[in-house]
Amino acid sequence: MMFGRYRGTFHHEDGDTLVEAEQNGSLLTYRRRCEGQTFERILVSKTGEIIINPVEPVNLPKDVTDFLQIEFSPMVIEPGVTQTIYLKFPVEIGVFLEAARDIEVLDIFGLGSQKYTLYGTPTNGVIARWYRSEIYTEVPAAGSLREGVMELSIHNASREWVEVSCVVFDSTDMKIYYGDFVAAAATMKIISPTLAETDFIDAPLRPGMVKSVELCVARKIPVIDRGYLMEWGFS
Amino acid sequence: MTFDVTQVLETPIGVGDITVENLLYFVVILVVGVVVARIVSTNVRRALTERLPKNERELLAKLVYYGIILWAFVIALPQLKFDLSGLLVAGGVAGLVIGFASQSVVSNLVSGLFLMFEHPIKIGDNINVADISGSVEDIHVLSTVVKTYDGVYVRIPNETVFTSNITNYVHNAARRFEYQIGIRYEDDADAAIRIAKEVIATHPFALKSPAPSVFVDNLGDNSVNLTAYIWAPARNWWDVRTDLLWKIKQALEENGIEIPFPQRTVWFADGLEVKGRSAGKKE
Numbered sequence: 001m002m003f004g005r006y007r008g009t010f011h012h013e014d015g016d017t018l019v020e021a022e023q024n025g026s027l028l029t030y031r032r033r034c035e036g037q038t039f040e041r042i043l044v045s046k047t048g049e050i051i052i053n054p055v056e057p058v059n060l061p062k063d064v065t066d067f068l069q070i071e072f073s074p075m076v077i078e079p080g081v082t083q084t085i086y087l088k089f090p091v092e093i094g095v096f097l098e099a100a101r102d103i104e105v106l107d108i109f110g111l112g113s114q115k116y117t118l119y120g121t122p123t124n125g126v127i128a129r130w131y132r133s134e135i136y137t138e139v140p141a142a143g144s145l146r147e148g149v150m151e152l153s154i155h156n157a158s159r160e161w162v163e164v165s166c167v168v169f170d171s172t173d174m175k176i177y178y179g180d181f182v183a184a185a186a187t188m189k190i191i192s193p194t195l196a197e198t199d200f201i202d203a204p205l206r207p208g209m210v211k212s213v214e215l216c217v218a219r220k221i222p223v224i225d226r227g228y229l230m231e232w233g234f235s
Numbered sequence: 236m237t238f239d240v241t242q243v244l245e246t247p248i249g250v251g252d253i254t255v256e257n258l259l260y261f262v263v264i265l266v267v268g269v270v271v272a273r274i275v276s277t278n279v280r281r282a283l284t285e286r287l288p289k290n291e292r293e294l295l296a297k298l299v300y301y302g303i304i305l306w307a308f309v310i311a312l313p314q315l316k317f318d319l320s321g322l323l324v325a326g327g328v329a330g331l332v333i334g335f336a337s338q339s340v341v342s343n344l345v346s347g348l349f350l351m352f353e354h355p356i357k358i359g360d361n362i363n364v365a366d367i368s369g370s371v372e373d374i375h376v377l378s379t380v381v382k383t384y385d386g387v388y389v390r391i392p393n394e395t396v397f398t399s400n401i402t403n404y405v406h407n408a409a410r411r412f413e414y415q416i417g418i419r420y421e422d423d424a425d426a427a428i429r430i431a432k433e434v435i436a437t438h439p440f441a442l443k444s445p446a447p448s449v450f451v452d453n454l455g456d457n458s459v460n461l462t463a464y465i466w467a468p469a470r471n472w473w474d475v476r477t478d479l480l481w482k483i484k485q486a487l488e489e490n491g492i493e494i495p496f497p498q499r500t501v502w503f504a505d506g507l508e509v510k511g512r513s514a515g516k517k518e
Contacts, residue, residue, distance in 0.1 A: 060439075061439055062440075062471070064440070064468050064470065064471060065468070113437065113439065114439040115439055115443055116439055116440055116442055116443070116468065117442050117443035117444045118408060118409045118442050118444055118445060118466065119444075120408075122407045122408060122409045122410065122411075122445075122466070123407050123408075124408075125408050125409070126408055127408050127409065127442075127468045130443045130444075
């Protein structure tokens with residue numbers, strides 16, 4: 001398992017992915033190799049720690065949005081019913097430098113390709129990271145460097161049958177936990193056939209999971225956890 | 236010889252009853268005003284760094300800065316024995332004169348205020364206004380500063396900005412661009428369309444939705460012309476556009492589909508006879 005806290009040197013290799021910190025005299029060299037791309041930085045640190053954990057998947061190949069859209073097979077939901085399903089979501093790996101009073105983002109990398117989409121209209125919509133997932137009724141197996149598991153509780157609070165085939169989140173609220181696998185929990189409350197509220201739950205999927213450092217915390221961006229209102233439908 | 240400070244301070248400067256003391260007070264109040272204005276506006280800017288967009292933050296900081304200076308000026312004016320009530324009487328006449336004299340300034344000011352409320356452009360947007368293309372560097376009360384794509388500073392009066400057609404290339408979340416791709420008549424257009432779509436699908440910022448569209452647009456003189464419509468995030472569309480075209484061309488050529496050169500078949504009514512061929516052979 002690559003995720004965790006490191007002080008001084010470490011070395012992790014998983015297939016084509018290498019992450020290491022190597023002592024070079026009195027300096028420390030952080031090196032990452034992933035899918036043919038290499039990133040290297042010389043670190044000057046006495047007491048600092050390197051943290052590696054999964055982060056919000058909206059940074060690669062370039063930071064253009066905060067939104068994540070997961071598409072899945074259409075589901076028709078009865079009015080008033082609540083159903084919990086499991087989806088897979090893409091994972092990016094964040095490397096942070098932590099000192100007593102500060103934390104900084106050192107590196108973000110990920111496996112696989114990315115795809116973006118427009119949720120809504122070109123005038124008023126938002127760009128979102130797009131991901132296609134199967135629907136699972138139990139926690140599926142997922143490679144922790146590539147994918148995570150999301151527990152999604154969907155509640156149809158409207159008075160009509162609704163068809164749902166996608167969910168959009170504001171990733172600035174995203175709470176990711178890791179252990180044997182990467183996990184997140186979220187809710188989707190359907191208000192009407194075209195309107196739904198989504199939000200993340202700050203709780204681990206399994207006892208003993210560790211909470212990831214969030215990018216907005218490391219970047220010192222104040223975030224108000226208010227979820228996201230899907231105004232342009234969900235099918 | 237003794238130096239009497241009080242006497243010096245009470246010395247008239249020769250303009251009305253104004254003494255050196257009055258002048259000093261006036262200057263001190265103004266200087267304090269400028270210093271306070273600078274400190275407050277800097278703190279306003281710092282406090283709102285993460286909370287407001289840059290242009291709104293700058294506008295608020297400037298309003299605070301000039302507001303405090305104006306306030307200090309009004310407080311300092313009585314030191315120059317300036318009767319503010321008299322200003323109201325004189326203001327009518329002076330306002331008329333200044334109004335005519337500063338017509339364009341006022342026009343630019345009002346246009347600037349309307350621009351700030353209407354929000355057609357923001358700092359950092361890529362725009363075209365009054366035939367000038369570039370990114371917005373700053374929006375002042377009287378003018379808008381644009382940095383053209385070749386790095387040239389252009390100051391456009393706000394009246395011109397307000398009364399011109401403004402094209403904001405990044406106002407919407409996404410925008411569409413297109414390619415024209417010509418293939419030979421003997422090439423399989425369906426295969427070319429499939430290959431182009433596959434290449435587009437691999438690009439992260441060629442948006443999944445609205446879906447890209449590739450189709451045979453027309454039968455040209457030298458080629459079958461395909462058109463590709465691709466949507467991309469408005470702030471990244473140029474990168475996508477420059478990145479994808481060459482990849483599509485390479486993928487087509489790898490699959491034996493070529494982009495033809497202009498060509499023309501010429502028919503001669505009486506056939507083409509080469510004169511002097513037999514004479515040349517004899518030699």
